[in-house]
Amino acid sequence: MKPQRIVDLLALVALVLLGLSGYLTWVSADPGNGRPAITFNGYTITKAPVTFALAGVVAIVVTKLAGTALRRVLGGLVALLGAGAVVVALTVRPGGPELSRLRPALSDVVADQVTQTTGPAPWFALAGGLALAGAGLITLLTAHRWRRATARYERDPAAAPADQWKAIDAGEDPTL
Template sequence: MRPQRLVDILALVALVLLGLSGYLTWSIADPGSGRPVVNFNGYAVSRAPVTLALAAVVAVVVTKLAGTALRRVLAGLLVFMGAAAIGVALQIRPDANELSRLRPELSQAVTDRVVLSTGPAPWLALAGGVALLAAGVIAVLTAHNWRRPTVRYERDPAATPADQWKAIDAGEDPTI
């Protein structure tokens, strides 16, 4: 498999995993005493996973159009975004006070004790961050081997406009 395809696939996997982590349950709060359990999705807890996923997709698309130097810079940015997603997945664990600011029914004034647990979303964010980090590392290491997509459509600089018209009249495409 070509490195470009592998980077594309890993970036797509990261987009799906980070996007899902933003909309699935990140934290579960049980206020007890017969009160309903409150679920917090990743977007309510932290908007970072979804933001990083969208920024990573933009960076991957731009790497397709960039030269080698800019491609390496963008790949380094992918590595940084992957590390940031891993950090968010490992460190964002809101406590009862933070969650009570989002939902007043979890306040200490209303309930004696809130039992917190973690949903599946941080694990998806962690996997997405690892996929994004791997895509960035592969892109940094193989950026010099990538082919620019516009090479196929560039004209021969030695050909004059008259030569190009003659090629078109002969039924040839001068851009190939």
């Protein structure tokens, strides 16, 4: 499989996983005493994984049109975005005071009764961050072997527009 296809596949996997981490449960807080448990999805806790995913996919799309040097720069940027998503997945664990700030229903019972459980979202963010970092590293290492954007449909800058119309009238295609 070509490196470009691997990068595309990894970027797609990262987008799906990091996007899912925004909608799945990041933290669940049970205040006890018969009160219903409150769940916090990833987008409520942090918007970083989804932002990293979107920025990474945009950078991967731009690499299709860029030259080798810009591909390497963008590959490094995508690898850093993936590393950032991994760091967020590993470090963002909101405590009781932060959860009570997000949901006032927890504020009166936060002191000693709330039990917290971590949902699956941080794991999805971790896997998505690793996929995005992998896509960036592969881009960085194989940028010189990628195909260039085709110039087939670009017009010849030396040809005047009148010359192109004359070529079309003569039955020639000036884009070839």
